[in-house]
Amino acid sequence: MLAQIHVTFKEGILDPQGKTVHHALNDLGYDEVLDVNIGKYLEIKLDSASEEEAEIRVREMCEQLLANTVIESFRFTIVPTE
């Protein structure tokens, strides 16, 4: 199984990188860009017995280490691998 995890800043937290890219896109003429939020993408290979178990464990990993939940939120999907 593979966990595909996205960690991003929560709403309202200043993301200086996102802001800079936002301005750069506007400067290039992409006026429709309203906001840019830059986060992290992690792929974790798992040896879990079931999808349910993987989901519980990955949630734990996110809360304990992968995201700082004071400022970051996370979302993930578990996909089967061969």
Added chain:
Amino acid sequence: MKCGIVVFPGSNCDHDCYHILKHILNQETHWLWHKEEVDLESFDLVVLPGGFSYGDYLRAGAIARFSPIMNSIIRFAKKGGKVLGICNGFQILLECGLLPGVLIQNQSRKFICKNVFVCIDNPDTAFTQDCGEKNVLQIPIAHHQGSYYIDPYSLSQLEENGQIIFRYCEPGGNVSVESNPNGSVGSVAGVANEQKNVMGMMPHPERCADPLWSRTDGQIIFQSLISNS
């Protein structure tokens, strides 16, 4: 005063802290290796120095907080032991929950290395008690992730409890947008826990505490701790 300096892989201000406490201020000073879980009961002060523990991977301080020594430090802090986190040490104290809030990338997205002024917001702590009439210190900063963030309600709680120890300011002590180098909320440069025995700060007092240099404002923080022990 018996002091411990924690060494993580990637610490780079550990020797400066050791030098100031041991050779300049003549205190009993020991190294604390990150892999060891030790009894800190006989210590008066533990310093988490600056640097790039674990390469700042994931988030600054995120991995260091799970080092075995951190279990000892959390126990030590809960019993009232004094803990000083400088720069990366501050980031680790926030990640492990001994201090509230987080440090994010500087608003300018740049690594900033320069002398700044900080005013002492709470002079009645073990870290600041010897400041006397002096309420503005000049101390260097050197960081990329030093913008302090906490939600507005928690910030007001910190202010009410006197937990904000230092704020970035102008040379005269005025706190302004211009004197805030990194975009920290409330210009916060250093905070303490509710009991005021754990303090974290972004400026580096160990870099201005040796009389060989022209400025020694950083000594006040170490001297305060010595007087308090």
